[in-house]
Amino acid sequence: MNARLQALSDAGVSIWLDDLSRERLASGNLAALVAESNVVGVTTNPTIFAAALANGERYAEQVAQLKAEGADVDRTIFELTTTDVQQACDVLRPVYDATDGVDGRVSIEVDPGAARDTDATVELAQKLWARVDRPNLLIKIPATEEGLPAIAATIARGISVNVTLIFALERYRAVMDAYLYGLEQAAAEGRDLSTIHSVASFFISRVDSEVDGRLPEDSPLRGKAGLANARLAYAAYAEVFGSERFATLAQKGARPQRPLWASTGVKSPDLPDTLYLSDLVVAGTVNTVPEKTLQAFADHGEVRGDTVTGTEAESQQVIDQLAEAGIGYDEVVKKLEDEGLQKFDDSWAELVQTVSDALDEA
Template identity: 75%
Template sequence: MNDRLKALADAGVSIWLDDLSRERIETGNLAALVAESGVVGVTTNPTIFAAAISKGERYAAQVKELKASGADVKTTVFELTTTDVQNGCDIMRPVYDATGGVDGRVSIEVDPDLAKDTDGTVELAKRLWERVDRPNTLIKIPATVEGLPAIAATISEGISVNVTLIFSLERYRGVMDAYLYGLEQAAANGKDLSSIYSVASFFVSRVDSEVDKRLADDSPLRGKAAIANARLAYEAYEEVFGSDRFKALAAKGANTQRPLWASTGVKDPAYPDTMYVSELVVADTVNTMPEKTLEAFADHGEVRGDTVHGTYDEARQVIADLEAQGIGYDEVVELLEVEGLDKFEASWTELLETVQTELDKA
C-alpha cells in the first residue's frame, strides 16, 4: 500500500473513492485500488453513472435485455445502477468484514427529484436497499428540510444511510438529530442498532468557490472558509456523539455517524491539490476523493498529524472575519444548498437522457 495513503489511513481517515463504473469493476481496477491505495469505500451519484454508461459498451447487453422486457428509462436506470452497486459491494465485502461493518461501503443515491418528497424518499430508499440486498450498501439521502424526517424514518427501518449535500452547521446538527431519533425509533422497533451505520457528507470545496469570488484577490481569507466550516462541523460531531443521549444508544450497540468530507477535489489551481485532505486529518472521518485527488495525495500528500483539534477558535474567527466583510455565512450556505439541489437535478436529467440514448440504440 502507498506510504502516504497508509499514513492517512493510520491517522483515522477512511479513504473512499468518489467514482464507480462497470469498467472499474470488471477490469479489476476497483479491487486494485483497495489492495494498493487503501480504498475502503465507494460513493456514487447520477453524474458518475452517466459518465460510466455513456463511455462504455459494458452496459449494452443489460440495456438490450431491459429494452426487450419493456423497461422504461427510469426502470433501466434503477437496474443498471443497482447492478453496479451490488457488484461494487461484493468487491468491498472483505473490507466490510475486516472492519466490522465500519468501512467496505458503497453508496447509491435516491432520485434527486425526490429531494423535497419525504414519503417518496423513504419508499425509494427501501426499494434500493432491498434491490441491492447487500449489508454494506449505504442509501444516499440529501439533507434538505424534507430529507431530515426521511433520514430518521429510513434509519428506524434498520437501513444504513449516507446523508449528502450538507453545507451548514445548523443543518448538520439537524442531520445528527435525525440520525439519533432514527436510532431511538429503531431500538423501540426491536432493531439491532449495531448493524445500522451512517455517514454525514459535509461538502467542502464548494464553500471556498462561493466565498472566494466575493473576496479581493489578495484577501488573506481566500481558501479559508471551507476548511473552517468543516472543522467546526467536527466540533459539533464531538459534542453530539459525546452526549448522554448518544451514550444511551451506544450502550445498546449504536454506532456514531462519522463525518464524511465530500467535494474534496480542489477547484482553484492556486491551492495545493491535496489541501482538502491534508487540512482535514482527524480520527473517525471519511474522505471521499475523485481519483485525481487520490493519485495526487499518493504522490505528494502530507500527513502532519491531527489538523482539526485545536483549530476551532481559529475557525470561528475566519467565519467572523468574513461576516465583518459583509459575507454572511447563513446566506452562503443556503445558496450552496439551493445550487447543490439544482446540480443534483441536472445530473439526474443527464443520467436519464444518457440511458434513453442507450435504449434508443439497443
C-alpha cells in the same frame, strides 16, 4: 501500499473513492485500488453514473436485455445502477467484514426528484435497499428540510444512510438529531443498533469556490472558508456524539454517524491539490475523493498529524472575519444547498437522457 496513503489511513481517515463504473469493476481497477491504494469505500451519484454510461460499452448487453423486456428509462436506470453498486458491494465485502461494518461501504443516491418529498424518499430508500440486498450498502439522502424526517424514518427501519449535501452547521446538527431519533425509534422496535451505520457528507470545496469568488484576489481569507466550516462541523460532531443521549444508544450497540468530507477535489489552481485531505486529518472520519485527488496525495500528500481537533476558535474567527467583509454565512450556505439540489436535478436529467439514448440505440 503507498506510504502516503497508508499514513492517512493510520491517522484514522477512511479513504473512499468518489467514482464507480462497470469498467472499473470488470477490469479489476476497483479491486486494485482496494488492494493497493487504501480505498475502503465507494460513493456514487447521478453524475458519476451518467459519465460511466456515456463512456462505457460494457452496459450495452444489459441495456439490450432490458429493452427486450420492455423496460422504460426509469427501470433501466434503476437496474443498471443497482447492478454496479451490488457488484461494488461484493468487491468491498472483505473490507466490511474486517472492519466490523465500519468501512467497505458503497453509496447509492435516491432519485433527487424526491429530495423535497419525505414519503417518496423513504419509499425509494427501501426499494434500493431491497434491490441491492447487501449489508454494506448506504442509501444517500439529501439533507433538505424534507429529507430530515426521511433520514430518521429510514434509519428507524434499520437501513444505513449516507446523508449528503450538507453545507450549514445548523442543518448538520439537525442531521445528527435525525440520526439519533431514528436510532431511538429502531431501539424501541427491538432492532439491533449495531447493524445500522451512517455517515454525514459535509461539502468542502464548493464553499471555497463560492466565498473566494466574492473576495479580493489578495485576501488572506481565500481558501479558508471550506476548512473552517468543516472543522466547526467536527466540533459539533464531537459534542453530539460525546453526549449522554448518544451514550445511552451506544450502550445498546449504536455507532456514531461519522463525518464524511465530500467535494474534496480542489477547484482552484491557487490552492494545493491535496488541501482537503492533509488539512482535514482527524481519526474517525471519511474522506471521499476523486481518483485524481487520490493520485495526487499518493504522489505528494502530507500527513501532519491531527489537523482538526482544537481548531474551533480559529475556525470561528474565519467565519466572523468573512462576515465583517460582508459575506454572510447563512446566505452562502443557503445558496450552495439550492445550487446543489439543482445540480442533482441536472445530473439526473443528464442520466435520463444518456439512458434514453442507449435504449434507442440498443
